[in-house]
Amino acid sequence: MKIFDRPGFPNPARIRIVLAEKKLEHLVQFESVDLIGAAHKQPDFLTKNPSGVLPVLQLDDGTYISECTAITEYLDNLDGTPTLTGRTPKEKAVIHMMQRRAEAEVLDPVGHYFHHATPGLGDSLQAFKSPDWEGRTVWGQREGDRALRGMSYFDEVLRADTYVAGETFSMGDITLFAGLMFADAAGLGVPEMLTALREWRDRVIELPNVKSRSGQTFLTDDLRRLGF
Ligand SMILES: N[C@@H](CCC(=O)N[C@@H](CS)C(=O)NCC(=O)O)C(=O)O
Structure with missing residues (x-):
């Protein structure tokens, strides 16, 4: 599977936490999208997600899944024992x-x-x-x-x-x-x-599955480039 995202941004971080919680990181490849350069608003990306936002999950059969909640539901149910979206x-x-x-x-x-x-x-x-x-x-x-x-x-x-x-x-x-x-x-x-x-x-x-992916580094690199 592939995840199109940008490390350090809040919505991509949601899915990175889910992947860590579900111990699925070894099954995905990450592709960084140039969010500052508006790559996610160009036709190529809009075919993956017409809303033009990150992250997007691409399944091995080519299906694209966007919206963090949908991606989370998919990943949470892959092993048949959902822990993040409820059982009953x-x-x-x-x-x-x-x-x-x-x-x-x-x-x-x-x-x-x-x-x-x-x-x-x-x-x-x-x-x-x-x-x-x-x-x-x-x-x-x-x-x-x-x-x-x-x-x-x-x-x-x-x-x-x-x-x-x-x-x-x-x-x-x-x-x-x-x-x-x-x-x-x-x-x-x-x-x-x-x-x-x-x-x-x-x-x-x-x-443990949140710690390494959040904290002080949230958004920092990109925001520094923008002069924050
Ligand atoms: N509802 C969407 C929100 C996604 C979202 O807004 N992602 C941000 C990154 S944190 C984005 O791509 N922003 C770019 C933009 O608004 O142009 C989801 O759950 O995936």
Whole structure:
């Protein structure tokens, strides 16, 4: 199998954590896509994923699978014993719901903040994003506020539960973790007062399959090139 991604970016990191959790790294080849140069918006890449975003999984039969949740479900079920997406109908439903909340209320709004309230990935990509840059800045700022509200919600959740969807580490934790790392990299941060959320993050970052793939290096190399 092949993964088209860019090391150090939040969504690619979700799948790298999944591969480590499922001990599948030896089965995939990684191909780095020039995200800063907008390679993922060119026709060749759009045939793999019409949404023009990373990561994309290519199966040995040539099928392309995009969207981290779909890729995670595929990889989690390969060995017949899913550990990240749930086993029973109830586990599957709760993890699906909490994952979607982490994506919709934290990770995606942080991404919108990054792209529309900061210089984002730079000029070469801006043409694909927003001809109306000034107008979108206000929207980007609001998305930052929305992400902070999403973080408050998860702070409440994590006061009661060990992990995002209960007592077991799941796809929901991976999504929220990527959202918080992206928030740091984008300059939004995670408010000090959200102590349960920050304590959860300190625990997750120490998990063996998360540790080597995250931390301080998140986004750093590419952002440094962009002048952050
Ligand atoms: N919903 C998508 C999000 C993918 C995504 O936004 N990936 C980012 C990298 S972290 C990307 O490719 N951004 C490039 C762009 O927005 O132009 C997923 O789950 O895979």
